Amino acid sequence: MAGVxxxxxxxxxxxxxDHVRRLHEVTSGARVAAVADVDAERVKRIxxxxxxxxxxxxxxxxxxxxxxxxVLIASPGPAHEAALLAAFEHDLPVLCEKPLTPGSxxxxxxxxxxxxxxxxxxxxxxxxxxxxxxxxxKSLLETGQLGRPLMLHNRHRNVATPPGFTSEMLIxxxxxxxxxxxxxxLGQEITAVTVLKPTPSGNAPExxxxxxxxxxxxxxxxxVDVEINVNCGFGYQVQAEVVCERGTARIGDGHxxxxxxxxxxxxxxxxxxxxxxxxxxxxxxxxxxxxxxxxEITGPSAWDGYATAAVCEAGVRAQQEGGRVExxxxxxxxxxx
Ligand SMILES: NC(=O)C1=CN([C@@H]2O[C@H](COP(=O)(O)OP(=O)(O)OC[C@H]3O[C@@H](n4cnc5c(N)ncnc54)[C@H](O)[C@@H]3O)[C@@H](O)[C@H]2O)C=CC1
Ligand SMILES: O=C1[C@@H](O)[C@H](O)[C@@H](O)[C@H](O)[C@H]1O
Numbered sequence: 635m636a637g638v639x640x641x642x643x644x645x646x647x648x649x650x651x652d653h654v655r656r657l658h659e660v661t662s663g664a665r666v667a668a669v670a671d672v673d674a675e676r677v678k679r680i681x682x683x684x685x686x687x688x689x690x691x692x693x694x695x696x697x698x699x700x701x702x703x704x705v706l707i708a709s710p711g712p713a714h715e716a717a718l719l720a721a722f723e724h725d726l727p728v729l730c731e732k733p734l735t736p737g738s739x740x741x742x743x744x745x746x747x748x749x750x751x752x753x754x755x756x757x758x759x760x761x762x763x764x765x766x767x768x769x770x771x772k773s774l775l776e777t778g779q780l781g782r783p784l785m786l787h788n789r790h791r792n793v794a795t796p797p798g799f800t801s802e803m804l805i806x807x808x809x810x811x812x813x814x815x816x817x818x819x820l821g822q823e824i825t826a827v828t829v830l831k832p833t834p835s836g837n838a839p840e841x842x843x844x845x846x847x848x849x850x851x852x853x854x855x856x857x858v859d860v861e862i863n864v865n866c867g868f869g870y871q872v873q874a875e876v877v878c879e880r881g882t883a884r885i886g887d888g889h890x891x892x893x894x895x896x897x898x899x900x901x902x903x904x905x906x907x908x909x910x911x912x913x914x915x916x917x918x919x920x921x922x923x924x925x926x927x928x929x930e931i932t933g934p935s936a937w938d939g940y941a942t943a944a945v946c947e948a949g950v951r952a953q954q955e956g957g958r959v960e961x962x963x964x965x966x967x968x969x970x971x
Pocket of ligand 2: 792907
């Protein structure tokens with residue numbers, strides 16, 4: 635399609651509202667044509683701020699609304715499968731926030747439904763693939779100058795968790811990003827997961843197993859560790875260091891602004907993901923809109939969503955049962971080659 639892309643945004647909470655703002659104010663070639671949320675007041679408030687945008691409480695009605703060419707899903711994970719299948723019924727391209735679905739069985743159903751359509755429709759919102767530092771790191775690895783990657787160290791720290799955040803969510807909501815970025819950076823599937831649990835931090839709400847150290851093994855023999863630490867109190871940090879045969883490369887130190895003042899030097903630390911990954915969310919959206927207008931689907935696929943769901947399942951079992959848990963992954967269909 636050549637014209638402006640009309641997008642229906644499903645779910646207008648924290649991420650959905652931010653994506654609506656982005657589409658409306660930052661992205662070129664797109665407009666918010668419809669919004670849907672089970673919270674009627676919230677969705678009306680958001681639609682009222684955008685000319686020509688209709689408000690709905692039923693996602694399928696938003697997808698069928700006038701001027702809708704594509705769908706952005708930002709409802710909670712358990713609502714994604716129904717929204718994806720509804721988008722497929724209208725044969726609409728979709729940008730679906732992570733996770734594709736919470737669970738490999740539901741993710742497989744989505745893969746099967748997309749294959750029945752006969753063409754790819756889904757991009758999953760693993761926005762780190764659009765972060766300038768991660769892009770540089772991947773480009774460097776692809777030159778081969780550093781040699782074969784042996785290990786990847788990751789740190790993923792959040793200031794604090796919202797109410798209701800569970801120990802499983804450290805894996806399913808947070809470490810899922812490292813699962814995707816590991817597969818993308820190294821070009822290898824994750825084959826096994828082990829989770830180590832230190833005595834919880836005094837900052838963690840009662841009952842939350844935080845922090846955790848999550849280890850992945852990959853098909854190419856690399857070992858990956860992830861410090862997931864979601865009540866660290868001081869800032870939002872995402873760091874990665876690849877150790878290769880001939881050198882190492884590291885991102886995420888956040889040294890873009892260093893100050894010298896009053897006998898000290900230092901900088902500031904982002905406070906949440908919307909700040910740290912703002913550019914990545916913007917680039918992800920623009921890339922999706924541009925590709926969709928060209929009639930293409932690029933970026934992380936439904937297969938990537940399924941593969942990470944399978945690793946999450948192994949991770950949650952490793953967390954709960956202890957020991958090393960192998961990832962059970964279906965054969966990759968040629969459709970997702
Ligand atoms: N890429 C990233 O860094 C991040 C991604 N996310 C993902 O974004 C999605 C949304 O998360 P948040 O915005 O943090 O959640 P939220 O709870 O702030 O917002 C969810 C919204 O969806 C609405 N909703 C619930 N069920 C619905 C349904 N069946 N249909 C339509 N709307 C429905 C709720 O009323 C709420 O307004 C999740 O998949 C989450 O994992 C969240 C945070 C960061
Ligand atoms: O996706 C995200 C959240 O859902 C999750 O809760 C955070 O830990 C991540 O840093 C963020 O990127």
